Amino acid sequence: MDLRHLKPSREQDAPIYLQLYRRYREAIAAGKLRPGDRVPSVRSLASELNLARGTVEMAYQMLASEGYFVARGAAGTVVSPRLESLAEPGHAKVPLPPVHASPRPQALAGAALPFQLGLPALDAFPRKTWARLAGRKLRTLETAAMAYPDPAGYDPLRRAIATYLGISRGIACSHEQVFVTAGYRGALELVRHTLLQAGDLGWYEDPGYILARWFLERAGMRLQPVPVDEEGLNVSAGQRLAAHARFVVVTPTHQSPMGVALSLPRRLELLEWAGRRQAWIIEDDYDSEFRYHGRPLPALKSLDRDGRVLYTGTFSKVLFPGLRLAYLVVPASQAGKFSDVVNHLPGPGSILPQAMVADFMEQGYFARHLRKMRTLYVARRGYLVDALAQTMGERLHVQPQAGGIHVLAHLNARQSDKTLAAAAQAKGLPVQALSDWRLRKSSQGGLLMGFANFATAEEAVASVRRLKAALAKN
Ligand SMILES: Cc1ncc(COP(=O)(O)O)c(C=O)c1O
Incomplete structure (x- = not known):
């Protein structure tokens, strides 16, 4: 595509970055730029059109965040190949931005489910103190x-x-x-x-x-x-x-x-x-x-x-x-x-x-809360580690860790942690596969599990039994 077609006009009301963003969208909609086509780098387009790099960068960011562009590292930025699959026959000229494709890990969203990662002990939060402070703050x-x-x-x-x-x-x-x-x-x-x-x-x-x-x-x-x-x-x-x-x-x-x-x-x-x-x-x-x-x-x-x-x-x-x-x-x-x-x-x-x-x-209150939570987490971590050792000792072993609010359990056998995590998630147990957190492949699989919301040893045992049942066929 001729880059001069992208050149924004100084006379128009819209800011330059917005004009550039719109030109790109129009070019994609009109089929002048096809899914997979490489677009010029920020630096070269800025110099070609005599614009500030920040201006071009802003337009590119908008296009990337809306799914029109995909950054391919050293291979540069391309028009999203996913737009192809969204174009219906006869409607190929109006590509819609794809819905954001990254799987949102169940373990990082929503209510506190057993093993949920990233959540502190929500039951132990000092709500009364918080409500009192809120009331006072609102009044004053x-x-x-x-x-x-x-x-x-x-x-x-x-x-x-x-x-x-x-x-x-x-x-x-x-x-x-x-x-x-x-x-x-x-x-x-x-x-x-x-x-x-x-x-x-x-x-x-x-x-x-x-x-x-x-x-x-x-x-x-x-x-x-x-x-x-x-x-x-x-x-x-x-x-x-x-x-x-x-x-x-x-x-x-x-x-x-x-x-x-x-x-x-x-x-x-x-x-x-x-x-x-x-x-x-x-x-x-x-x-x-x-x-x-x-x-x-x-x-x-x-x-x-x-x-x-x-x-x-x-x-x-x-x-x-x-x-x-x-x-x-x-x-x-x-x-x-x-x-x-x-x-x-x-x-x-x-x-x-x-x-x-x-x-x-x-x-x-903060220092007091932290002291209380440290003691609580030592106990709750123990509930999960003990329950895993008793119930799943032959399949998993927990890596010792000095802190945090999750445990990493390594798999004793050569098994796909992704398959196991998917089986657990299908039963409402949002454990995570270590492999999903890796950028490069590795043979070392593991399951990541939050423990902060196991209020009792019995709760941990019951959830680990459910996990065992969920993994039984894998
Ligand atoms: C490694 C890591 N960094 C940072 C955060 C904090 O993120 P945020 O402040 O967005 O909750 C988390 C939360 O789970 C985390 O696991």
Whole structure:
């Protein structure tokens, strides 16, 4: 296709990126661009049409998020081949964007089912205290807090987070480096908009957190799988595979999903690489609060002398995920840039939940809740591990883990973990297959199971029996 047909006009009312987006849609609808056709890179189109790269990137992102474009890593971006199958005979000219195709893991959505991953103990949340704080907050909310919220987050919450991180995670930061976000993906989105470009290459733990992986891929990032072993992310392998990567996403305290900690030599090696290459380290510290043996490890961010670490934490595990609140701590040198970008993004939403979390933290309820949950999770983990050993000992063995709110059970026989997980899910038991969290194939299968909502040993035993029955024919 002649690229000049895409050229937006400066006279029109619509912003340039929107015009470009529409031109592409029209070209696809008219059959000038066919499913599978490669489109020019952001850089070359920007230079061809004399536009800013950010403008082209924005149009491409819209097209990718609506399913018109698919990023194919080094092979570039193409018009989605799925549009072909959606075109009916005689209607081939109006392609509809495909419904988002990624299977939403049952284990990561909806109500608390047995073994559900990612959920804290919802029955143990101190609802009465929460309701009291909510009532008081609603009565006393200062007028400033009823106006438009700061997209960087509610100031008292930013301060409470900075104080908490200083004490519990060894992170010295000012509240101006803290950005409250709509969940972890909100934090990734902010990093993506501030420091990364579509097509940037990043290391991704293999296996690694499946939802963030999908999010990054859809945001146009190219991910280099880097193996994880008993010392966590293999940093030397990362350097061998893609020393020039722009970023890395890592779960150093409690690798997701393997549960190992990144060793100190590897932490130092990673920081050294990032400093030398000017790469960004995105530290996902999603459940460090729950460690049951040994001393809690300080965050990687606490060792960050060169200002390369972007630290993220979430309230999803320590409070509850329906809050949709997480946070990002950026290096002091980047705080201005982030403050600027955040003004153009939706931010973390309503002030009220942020104000309640701030009160919960400042008034000591948070620390008390965490202490209570640590003890509770030791017991609940025991319920599941014992039930698995008694009932399924011959099929599974649980890998020892120092923390977290899920267990990883390895398969004793050479069996497909995907088949087993599918059989369990068909019976309403949302265990997950380790293979689904991998980027590269591996013979080591396993089942991931949440334990936080087994309130008693009997409940765990009953659910494990159901699991055994569900897997019986496989
Ligand atoms: C590895 C990992 N990182 C981050 C998160 C937090 O995500 P969010 O804040 O969107 O709930 C989770 C939640 O399950 C997780 O498992």
